[in-house]
Amino acid sequence: MTATGLTARAPSGAAPPDEVEKDATASPPQRRRHRLSRSDRRDLALGLKYISPWLIGILVFVVYPVGYSIYLSFTRYSGMGAPTWVGVGNYVTAFADPLVGKAAGNTLFFALIAVPLGLVVALTLALAMNQNVREVAWYRTIFYAPSLIPAFAMSFIFIVFLNPQFGAFNQVLNLFGESNVNLLGDPTGVKIAIILMAQLGAGNAALIFLAGLRNVPRTVYEAARVDGAGPMRQFLSITLPLLTPVLLFNLITGVSGALQVFTEAYIVTNGTGDPDAGALFYMMYLYKNAFGFAELGYASALAVLLFLAGLAMALLIFWCSRRFVNYDVEAS
Structure with a gap:
């Protein structure tokens, strides 16, 4: 009983003070990691298999020649023997x-x-x-x-x-x-x-x-x-x-x-x-x-x-x- 003879009550629908304090200190929920199912992994493997000729072609005929050309640009190379590093x-x-x-x-x-x-x-x-x-x-x-x-x-x-x-x-x-x-x-x-x-x-x-x-x-x-x-x-x-x-x-x-x-x-x-x-x-x-x-x-x-x-x-x-x-x- 208070001085006025009434008990203080929380507003309707409000959480109790202890629960409010608990919610305020609670860490945000962790995002669940999405794991591939067996069928998803099988579909991914099948898709990579179908595009593997394209991937191999890109790696062999684009990525590797470009990377090797960049390397050769820092060397002295006549096409015979080993390249000699000359920097810039x-x-x-x-x-x-x-x-x-x-x-x-x-x-x-x-x-x-x-x-x-x-x-x-x-x-x-x-x-x-x-x-x-x-x-x-x-x-x-x-x-x-x-x-x-x-x-x-x-x-x-x-x-x-x-x-x-x-x-x-x-x-x-x-x-x-x-x-x-x-x-x-x-x-x-x-x-x-x-x-x-x-x-x-x-x-x-x-x-x-x-x-x-x-x-x-x-x-x-x-x-x-x-x-x-x-x-x-x-x-x-x-x-x-x-x-x-x-x-x-x-x-x-x-x-x-x-x-x-x-x-x-x-x-x-x-x-x-x-x-x-x-x-x-x-x-x-x-x-x-x-x-x-x-x-x-x-x-x-x-x-x-x-x-x-x-x-x-x-x-x-x-x-x-x-x-x-x-x-x-x-x-x-």
Whole structure:
């Protein structure tokens, strides 16, 4: 009994004081570990068995060569005998080598012109292949067919086409009263020829653009036409923004391919990679060091630098893509 003659009671539904104190000091419940049952382990083993060819292929043909190349980049190795450890000597030599700078400059020149031009050509082909006309299947076949020609065959075709004596290019110039030009003998002309040659493979990127065009909802174009938007306005406000994810993919693959341009330069220069010919691209110089000069350690260092440059460019593109890539269809 209290002074007022009433016993203090806890509010209805409240826990007794001793239980409250016990709950306050109690440790949080431990999360129970999930143990795989016998059937789960059997399914996991079966899944690993099915993907084991892929795992073995990745380990043998990707992980091991990359790791071994990184190791060789710190050694002097000619392909015979044991590698000799030189530390970062190959990288120091690479940064001081003027031919590395020249090859990197030629490759960058090629990438800055060939990749944007290739995207424009591929998108134009995709728009042509997306037309609702009767013969569209034939158009798609014709536009895609040049990309099926191997790069070495296309290079030989261009050598004949641009021949300064009897090539079709100079014969057309002669019709307009111009004298013959030797594009393949000019340092800038040979790069332009290889850039134009690369556009014949735009059919692959065009098919990817075409798939993106087919996924754009028709209702969005119908609403735009009701609002009075013309074809150009529809392209700039609907088609291009909704194709930005496809554009990003083609941009990444295009940059990756441009950094590794090799076949065309090798055939055009007859495998010499003459620095004065203008076709000394980075992969060409890497190839010469590895198989021409037997400097596999130095060539591995060049390969690592190329990988880091490509990775940096890809990360930069992905970072910039946050500003222009649109993954949603929003009605405004």
